[in-house]
Amino acid sequence: MGPRIGPASEGPHVPNKDTKATMDTEDIPGGKASPHPRNSRPRVFQSIKFFVLCHSLLQLAQLMISGYLKSSISTIEKRFGLSSQTSGLLAAFNEVGNTTLIVLVSYFGSRVHRPRMIGCGAVLVALAGLLMSLPHFISEPYRYDHTGPEDTSQDLAASLCLPTTPALAPDSSNGSCSTFTEVRHVTVVGVMFVAQTLLGVGGVPIQPFGISYIDDFAHDSNSPLYLGILFAVTMMGPGMAYGLGSLMLRLYVDIDRMPEGGVSLTPKDPRWVGAWWLGFLISAGMVALAASPYFFFPREMPKEKHELHFWRKAVAGATSSVSKVEDSPSEQSPGESSKKQDNPAQVAADLTVIQFIKVFPRVLLRTLRHPIFLLVVLSQVCMSSMVAGMATFLPKFLERQFSVTASFANMLIGGLTIPTAIVGIVVGSSLVKRLHLGPMRCATLCLLGSLLALVVSLPLFFLGCSAHQIAGITLQPGTQPGVEPFPGCMAPCSCSVDGFNPVCDPGAGVEYITPCHAGCTAQVVQADQDKNKVFYSNCSCVAGGGPVSAGSCDSACSHLVLPFILLVSLGAALASVTHTPAFMLILRGVKKEDKTLAVGIQFMLLRVLAWMPSPVIHGSAIDTTCVHWALSCGRRAVCHYYDLDLLRNRFVGLQFFFKTGSLVCFALVLTVLRQQNKEEETKATASSPGPQQQLLMSGQDKKPTDSSV
Numbered sequence: 001m002g003p004r005i006g007p008a009s010e011g012p013h014v015p016n017k018d019t020k021a022t023m024d025t026e027d028i029p030g031g032k033a034s035p036h037p038r039n040s041r042p043r044v045f046q047s048i049k050f051f052v053l054c055h056s057l058l059q060l061a062q063l064m065i066s067g068y069l070k071s072s073i074s075t076i077e078k079r080f081g082l083s084s085q086t087s088g089l090l091a092a093f094n095e096v097g098n099t100t101l102i103v104l105v106s107y108f109g110s111r112v113h114r115p116r117m118i119g120c121g122a123v124l125v126a127l128a129g130l131l132m133s134l135p136h137f138i139s140e141p142y143r144y145d146h147t148g149p150e151d152t153s154q155d156l157a158a159s160l161c162l163p164t165t166p167a168l169a170p171d172s173s174n175g176s177c178s179t180f181t182e183v184r185h186v187t188v189v190g191v192m193f194v195a196q197t198l199l200g201v202g203g204v205p206i207q208p209f210g211i212s213y214i215d216d217f218a219h220d221s222n223s224p225l226y227l228g229i230l231f232a233v234t235m236m237g238p239g240m241a242y243g244l245g246s247l248m249l250r251l252y253v254d255i256d257r258m259p260e261g262g263v264s265l266t267p268k269d270p271r272w273v274g275a276w277w278l279g280f281l282i283s284a285g286m287v288a289l290a291a292s293p294y295f296f297f298p299r300e301m302p303k304e305k306h307e308l309h310f311w312r313k314a315v316a317g318a319t320s321s322v323s324k325v326e327d328s329p330s331e332q333s334p335g336e337s338s339k340k341q342d343n344p345a346q347v348a349a350d351l352t353v354i355q356f357i358k359v360f361p362r363v364l365l366r367t368l369r370h371p372i373f374l375l376v377v378l379s380q381v382c383m384s385s386m387v388a389g390m391a392t393f394l395p396k397f398l399e400r401q402f403s404v405t406a407s408f409a410n411m412l413i414g415g416l417t418i419p420t421a422i423v424g425i426v427v428g429s430s431l432v433k434r435l436h437l438g439p440m441r442c443a444t445l446c447l448l449g450s451l452l453a454l455v456v457s458l459p460l461f462f463l464g465c466s467a468h469q470i471a472g473i474t475l476q477p478g479t480q481p482g483v484e485p486f487p488g489c490m491a492p493c494s495c496s497v498d499g500f501n502p503v504c505d506p507g508a509g510v511e512y513i514t515p516c517h518a519g520c521t522a523q524v525v526q527a528d529q530d531k532n533k534v535f536y537s538n539c540s541c542v543a544g545g546g547p548v549s550a551g552s553c554d555s556a557c558s559h560l561v562l563p564f565i566l567l568v569s570l571g572a573a574l575a576s577v578t579h580t581p582a583f584m585l586i587l588r589g590v591k592k593e594d595k596t597l598a599v600g601i602q603f604m605l606l607r608v609l610a611w612m613p614s615p616v617i618h619g620s621a622i623d624t625t626c627v628h629w630a631l632s633c634g635r636r637a638v639c640h641y642y643d644l645d646l647l648r649n650r651f652v653g654l655q656f657f658f659k660t661g662s663l664v665c666f667a668l669v670l671t672v673l674r675q676q677n678k679e680e681e682t683k684a685t686a687s688s689p690g691p692q693q694q695l696l697m698s699g700q701d702k703k704p705t706d707s708s709v
Contacts, residue, residue: 045296048218048304051115052226055210056233058122058290062203063237064244065129065283066094067391069196071245071410072276074396079142079253079273080135080188081630081637084393088619091392092612093193097200099607102600114209119294122287124202129284131195135188136277141254144263144271144501159501160523161493161516161540182633219304235422238391242414244282245395249274249407264525264534267405270502270552270640274406367590367598371672372439376585377602379446379665383575384610386658389618394568396622397651400642401464402564403555412565420569424576432580439588440677442581443670449577450663456571457659460652463564465557467644469510471517471541473628489519489541498631500640504553505542511553513628513640518542575659578666585669621650 044050069076073087082090214230215223252263253273265272368374394417398409431437431445495516503518504511512518519540524547526533534550542548590598625647626639 046301054293056230059234060237061286061290062125062206064241065287067238067241068245068279068283070392071242074399075249075274075276075406077638081632084619084622088615090192090196091615093196094200095607095612097197098204101204102604113299114213115294115297117205118209119291121202121205122291124198126284126288128195128199128202129280133277133280134191139188141257142273159515161519161521217301217303239414239418242410244279246407246410248279251275364601367601370590373586373590375665375669376582377605379662380582381609382658382661384606385614386655388611388614392615393618401644401648402558402561404561416565417569417572420573421576424573425579428577429580432584440673442584443673445581446578447666447670449574450666453571453574454659454663456567457656460567463560464648468553470641471510471512473641490517502552503536503548503550505548518548
């Protein structure tokens with residue numbers, strides 16, 4: 001190991017010659033000693049505690065910027081006319097760049113200046129955040145009613161019933177299209193995909209390099225505490241991302257270029273688009289600030305010399321339990337350490353790139369042949385697929401199913417679902433530590449948690465209601481398409497094909513796509529405190545001529561949103577209990593020399609099999625429940641109306657399917673472990689001598705002793 005160097009915060013310390021030489025030759029080309037001790041860096045950058053603080057803040061900001069897209073996915077769909085499948089693919093592109101480079105990180109881990117690589121990755125993440133907000137600035141201001149020309153005030157004559165005249169009734173789905181419009185749309189979507197890819201690439205070195213740096217230079221007894229603090233702070237990132245989304249989506253999208261007289265929309269209006277881009281700017285700024293200290297940390301800092309006293313008792317208990325799981329490198333004998341030099345996982349750092357590429361498939365195949373490892377990873381793939389789909393589209397599901405605002409949906413998820421999932425992880429970790437669970441009991445705990453999570457999700461199929469009637473769209477059982485109390489009432493009107501300005505007839509419970517589809521010819525604006533309420537009158541398709549109120553009809557089951565989110569949160573907590581025991585099963589299911597690469601293979605498989613395809617699968621399933629698409633230049637854009645019963649059954653059904661798969665895998669793990677235990681007991685019984693053999697052996701052992709006496 002060489003001489004240990006105390007931290008810079010310990011006061012005056014006189015280094016010996018070896019220590020001084022080590023400090024002077026660091027970061028100097030050729031390894032030649034500098035004539036003066038290195039004192040250019042502030043003492044705070046020689047402290048591992050300050051590094052832990054910086055890295056906790058950086059990982060918190062990184063998860064905020066990667067999780068913020070999921071909080072605003074439905075808003076981005078409405079703003080740029082994207083289907084759920086496309087938005088799911090956009091969310092999955094974050095994993096493309098990450099998965100591509102994750103193997104190379106394990107190769108270059110000890111060969112680079114880790115703090116600087118972390119800083120460069122964080123700068124790339126910040127640039128990706130800025131790039132994600134760029135489409136807002138290169139696009140034209142948002143027009144929530146596309147039926148009128150540019151100089152017509154929105155929500156006025158454009159949406160009313162006007163006489164049918166060719167000049168006044170252009171097909172806006174094709175008339176407003178041009179090559180420039182199509183190119184701009186492709187450019188905007190392409191910029192977001194590139195930004196998501198860069199976000200994944202930039203995040204590759206942050207976590208693995210940071211954890212290894214802390215483990216290398218922290219005191220052996222303090223390292224678990226530092227990593228625990230790091231993970232605890234990091235887990236707050238997704239919750240803060242949804243909280244930030246809740247705040248930003250209350251602001252109008254064009255808050256920086258608000259039209260004269262403001263807008264008449266409210267956040268409850270289905271056409272409302274919040275300031276989605278502002279959250280990316282805030283998150284990118286936080287990442288940039290958190291990245292700046294990393295360019296001042298040394299490549300190797302002095303090893304922390306003293307143990308934290310208040311942590312000593314806790315470490316004593318933790319070390320005793322952890323030592324039963326896996327041997328610590330510092331506690332291994334020289335013979336064991338010399339044996340490890342022959343395995344591919346340990347010598348990977350000494351191989352060339354070509355040699356590493358040749359070794360990796362062999363270790364991968366050998367690891368995948370372990371049945372416990374393979375089954376546990378498959379169960380985690382199912383669970384991660386459920387989490388990825390829920391995190392991406394749960395806000396949109398709550399908006400559509402219960403008619404809540406995007407801001408309120410994000411507040412529920414960030415304030416309730418994610419904290420309960422964190423509690424579940426902590427409870428699972430505590431049970432493993434306190435009860436000293438072995439492989440069999442870890443598998444039993446995973447099976448129990450998966451079973452309870454599956455049972456809790458059953459009532460979700462019934463917490464919801466059918467969509468209200470929508471004139472001309474809804475298919476009622478036993479009736480013809482459309483609900484029109486006065487057939488042909490809108491024949492004199494020149495209603496736009498792709499117009500969307502919904503109005504509601506509360507008496508009949510019928511919603512119309514636009515005032516024109518209701519046959520309304522007049523608009524009435526009533527001042528109500530700080531907001532204006534808009535009504536439409538003289539409606540030929542409404543009994544009594546109206547008036548009808550602007551906006552969609554209220555959901556009949558909006559009061560069920562709290563029971564629904566409580567059950568979802570409880571299921572998330574129960575599923576999260578399996579996180580730590582499943583991880584311990586992986587560590588105990590492979591050979592000691594393969595543990596490092598086994599964990600890397602695990603995360604690579606989770607990305608490839610779960611986090612990348614799951615958002616696309618969920619988005620495609622959601623698109624199949626759409627009953628009315630908006631048209632943009634002749635192509636399908638965003639969905640305006642869904643079959644809510646079908647949406648609920650397919651969205652919750654996917655969650656139920658993945659939870660069932662996880663439960664089956666854990667049941668198989670328990671079966672394999674029992675079979676292995678029986679085989680070990682059989683071998684032990686066969687190898688142990690019987691009573692007569694023991695007497696003969698004892699007699700043979702005594703004869704030499706008696707003769708010697």
